[in-house]
Amino acid sequence: MARIAVVAGDGIGPEVxxxxxKVLDAVxxxxxxxxxxxxxxxxxxxxxxLPDSVLTELAGYDAILLGAVGDPTVPPGVxxxxxxxxxxxxxxxxxxxxxxxxxxxxxxPLGNVKPGEVDLVVVREGTEGLYAGAGGSLxxxxxxxxxxxESLNTRHGVERVIRDAFVRAGxxxxxxxxxxHKTNVLxxxxxxWARTFDAVAAEHPDIETEYxxxxxxxxxxxxxxxxxxVVVTDNLFGDILTDIAAAVTGGIGLAASGCINPEGxxxxxxxxxxxxxxxxxxxxxxxxxxAVLSAALLLEQLGHSESAARVNAAVGAELASRVPGATLRxxxxxxxxxxxxxx
Amino acid sequence: MARIAVVAGDGIGPEVxxxxxKVLDAVxxxxxxxxxxxxxxxxxxxxxxLPDSVLTELAGYDAILLGAVGDPTVPPGVxxxxxxxxxxxxxxxxxxxxxxxxxxxxxxPLGNVKPGEVDLVVVREGTEGLYAGAGGSLxxxxxxxxxxxESLNTRHGVERVIRDAFVRAGxxxxxxxxxxHKTNVLxxxxxxWARTFDAVAAEHPDIETEYxxxxxxxxxxxxxxxxxxVVVTDNLFGDILTDIAAAVTGGIGLAASGCINPEGxxxxxxxxxxxxxxxxxxxxxxxxxxAVLSAALLLEQLGHSESAARVNAAVGAELASRVPGATLRxxxxxxxxxxxxxx
Ligand SMILES: CC(C)[C@H](C(=O)O)[C@@H](O)C(=O)O
Ligand SMILES: CC(C)[C@H](C(=O)O)[C@@H](O)C(=O)O
Numbered sequence: 001m002a003r004i005a006v007v008a009g010d011g012i013g014p015e016v017x018x019x020x021x022k023v024l025d026a027v028x029x030x031x032x033x034x035x036x037x038x039x040x041x042x043x044x045x046x047x048x049x050l051p052d053s054v055l056t057e058l059a060g061y062d063a064i065l066l067g068a069v070g071d072p073t074v075p076p077g078v079x080x081x082x083x084x085x086x087x088x089x090x091x092x093x094x095x096x097x098x099x100x101x102x103x104x105x106x107x108x109p110l111g112n113v114k115p116g117e118v119d120l121v122v123v124r125e126g127t128e129g130l131y132a133g134a135g136g137s138l139x140x141x142x143x144x145x146x147x148x149x150e151s152l153n154t155r156h157g158v159e160r161v162i163r164d165a166f167v168r169a170g171x172x173x174x175x176x177x178x179x180x181h182k183t184n185v186l187x188x189x190x191x192x193w194a195r196t197f198d199a200v201a202a203e204h205p206d207i208e209t210e211y212x213x214x215x216x217x218x219x220x221x222x223x224x225x226x227x228x229x230v231v232v233t234d235n236l237f238g239d240i241l242t243d244i245a246a247a248v249t250g251g252i253g254l255a256a257s258g259c260i261n262p263e264g265x266x267x268x269x270x271x272x273x274x275x276x277x278x279x280x281x282x283x284x285x286x287x288x289x290x291a292v293l294s295a296a297l298l299l300e301q302l303g304h305s306e307s308a309a310r311v312n313a314a315v316g317a318e319l320a321s322r323v324p325g326a327t328l329r330x331x332x333x334x335x336x337x338x339x340x341x342x343x
Numbered sequence: 344m345a346r347i348a349v350v351a352g353d354g355i356g357p358e359v360x361x362x363x364x365k366v367l368d369a370v371x372x373x374x375x376x377x378x379x380x381x382x383x384x385x386x387x388x389x390x391x392x393l394p395d396s397v398l399t400e401l402a403g404y405d406a407i408l409l410g411a412v413g414d415p416t417v418p419p420g421v422x423x424x425x426x427x428x429x430x431x432x433x434x435x436x437x438x439x440x441x442x443x444x445x446x447x448x449x450x451x452p453l454g455n456v457k458p459g460e461v462d463l464v465v466v467r468e469g470t471e472g473l474y475a476g477a478g479g480s481l482x483x484x485x486x487x488x489x490x491x492x493e494s495l496n497t498r499h500g501v502e503r504v505i506r507d508a509f510v511r512a513g514x515x516x517x518x519x520x521x522x523x524h525k526t527n528v529l530x531x532x533x534x535x536w537a538r539t540f541d542a543v544a545a546e547h548p549d550i551e552t553e554y555x556x557x558x559x560x561x562x563x564x565x566x567x568x569x570x571x572x573v574v575v576t577d578n579l580f581g582d583i584l585t586d587i588a589a590a591v592t593g594g595i596g597l598a599a600s601g602c603i604n605p606e607g608x609x610x611x612x613x614x615x616x617x618x619x620x621x622x623x624x625x626x627x628x629x630x631x632x633x634a635v636l637s638a639a640l641l642l643e644q645l646g647h648s649e650s651a652a653r654v655n656a657a658v659g660a661e662l663a664s665r666v667p668g669a670t671l672r673x674x675x676x677x678x679x680x681x682x683x684x685x686x
Contacts (some may be wrong), residue, residue: 076526076527076530076533076537077526077527077528077530077533080527080528081527081528081530085528107454109453109454109455109565109566110452110453110454111450111452111453111454112452130494130528130529131528135494135529135530135531135532136531137531137534137535139498141538142498143498143499144498145497145498145535146495146496146497146498147496147497147531147532147534147535148493148494148495148496148531148532149493149494149496149529149531149532150491150492150493150494151473151478151491151492151493151494152489152491153489153490153491153492154488154489154490155482155485155486155487155488155489156486182579182582183419183420184419184420184423184424185420185423185424185428185473185474185579185582186473186478186492187419187420187424187478188478188479188480188490188491188492189478189490189491189492190419190420191480191490192480192488192490194419195484214582214583215582215583215585215586216586218561218583218584218586218587218590219586219587219589219590219594219595220590222452222565222587222590222591223452223590223594236525236528239525239528239557239558240557240558240561240583241561242558243558243559243561243562244561244562244565244587246562247561247562247563247565247566248565251562251566252562
């Protein structure tokens with residue numbers, strides 16, 4: 001039995017999560033899902049973001065499925081720091097996994113890249129770097145104001161995520177890992193990342209490696225996304241690069257992610273990369289594919305690789321059969337995916 | 344008379360800078376150029392990166408024209424921190440100006456974007472943020488190693504670059520400024536940037552403004568680069584975004600940049616965004632367009648707007664006449680550009 005906490009959240013979150021659950025229920029009959037009301041709506045109603053009691057409860061699940069949280073009326077940082085990042089850090093989800101594929105049937109924006117040619121995964125560090133919350137300001141609202149943000153990087157944190165990237169690369173066909181950083185400017189953190197990468201690489205002589213500066217990688221993701229297999233990088237670079245990777249493979253409407261604690265000491269969390277999209281919420285027209293692909297990552301993480309593969313195949317069939325420009329109904333897509341996944 | 348220091352540098356640097364000088368000489372007969380030998384070659388030969396005496400001399404010029412420095416045999420950071428960033432910081436070049444245009448005749452990678460539709464300029468902060476060099480490490484090469492990088496942001500530094508962006512937007516047709524940051528995670532620096540932006544915007548009611556998170560901007564630069572006019576952002580975000588902007592407008596082979604001290608208290612510096620490209624150096628096949636466009640930015644900065652416009656027109660004609668796949672000779676391109684610019 002899989003015990004899953006569901007945070008449907010705001011905007012289109014509940015709509016797409018409903019489809020992900022439909023698909024999960026179809027491939028795994030013994031899912032026990034519990035809903036948690038968190039996000040902008042709850043904050044507006046109660047002022048609460050993530051009560052300690054809820055955090056403690058969540059720790060007891062096998063996994064968390066998240067829709068989307070946030071809306072423009074909540075000040076920046078409140079839900080991000082208080083909910084999303086709080087969960088990532090509290091549950092030590094140090095592998096922020098973001099696969100990008102250009103699926104057959106999907107028209108990406110790049111003229112020279114054909115479906116099937118892009119299949120990469122970014123292993124983004126999830127618990128350190130500039131996301132550590134180590135910053136402050138002085139003399140606020142005066143001409144003398146100074147504000148700092150500090151990137152904290154430990155050998156512990158860097159090594160474990162790099163090891164994870166090599167393990168994942170070892171399971172893939174191309175067996176290549178690209179480290180992305182900015183060693184020529186961020187010389188201290190960059191050196192730690194590069195030395196750790198080299199040390200782990202030495203234990204994996206069967207895996208091809210390369211290094212790129214983040215600006216070059218951002219460029220090559222546009223001009224030559226085919227060149228990447230596994231990319232490992234720090235928290236902020238990963239945030240930016242995965243949105244580029246999503247853009248070149250058909251948009252964040254298709255992008256899934258997992259915030260993973262590989263050891264399973266804490267629950268991992270799976271969420272579409274897209275936001276709550278308040279502009280289209282409630283209309284039943286949001287694409288649930290990213291949420292469903294996130295559910296596939298969840299299945300994979302819980303050891304149900306075969307079910308995960310069936311869900312991915314269903315998504316492949318769905319995307320290949322789409323007629324460009326046709327209106328999409330969230331529910332119907334969910335029904336088709338669920339049906340296909342068990343067929 | 345314009346007194347210009349020329350740092351041709353390494354790899355293709357000397358080849359492309361020669362064309363930029365050819366064009367400068369053509370449109371401005373009274374250029375007095377002095378060559379400075381800096382870069383990887385000098386470092387290998389003498390161990391020197393930027394002697395203080397040279398820095399002092401450089402301060403006396405009206406502008407600096409730079410080709411490219413670096414090669415893979417120099418450890419990361421040596422020339423970047425010791426030469427490029429040293430100059431940007433010592434000469435208080437707080438406006439790192441990076442225009443991107445999809446020129447007619449240039450086949451960009453995006454299927455749905457037509458030449459002429461993209462015309463944006465990124466005003467990247469050049470003297471603060473994570474480039475300040477405020478970082479360190481402890482317990483190096485042990486399992487306890489920790490490395491930090493600190494982003495330093497002052498109201499002084501943020502306000503002056505935002506003001507510059509608004510002034511530039513006021514001179515353009517669309518009169519729009521987009522602030523890019525990551526206010527939902529980097530809450531201290533983000534808040535400083537956002538509040539300062541709002542304050543400056545209030546003085547410019549005629550200029551349209553918007554805010555985007557850096558990950559969203561990275562995505563929109565791929566899916567909808569047409570939407571941008573002037574983008575203002577911090578040093579590191581600007582580094583990444585300008586490479587994406589270059590990629591979607593035909594590559595860094597065409598991308599120019601200026602590191603500008605708008606007050607003219609120090610010389611501004613102009614350089615193509617591309618590197619020294621050791622793989623094609625010495626063959627006479629490097630595209631000098633980025634260097635020539637950088638020279639146009641130099642002309643603009645020194646007040647020769649008309650000459651700058653002529654150089655830009657020459658580049659436009661050159662690019663429009665290019666036959667895809669045809670071999671390009673660096674010298675011949677330079678000759679054509681110089682001839683066209685005075686025609
Ligand atoms: C919402 C925000 C905190 C988050 C991040 O920056 O990690 C988002 O952009 C993401 O990529 O999941
Ligand atoms: C070489 C490096 C220091 C530099 C930077 O990061 O600014 C380069 O990438 C650039 O954009 O000019």
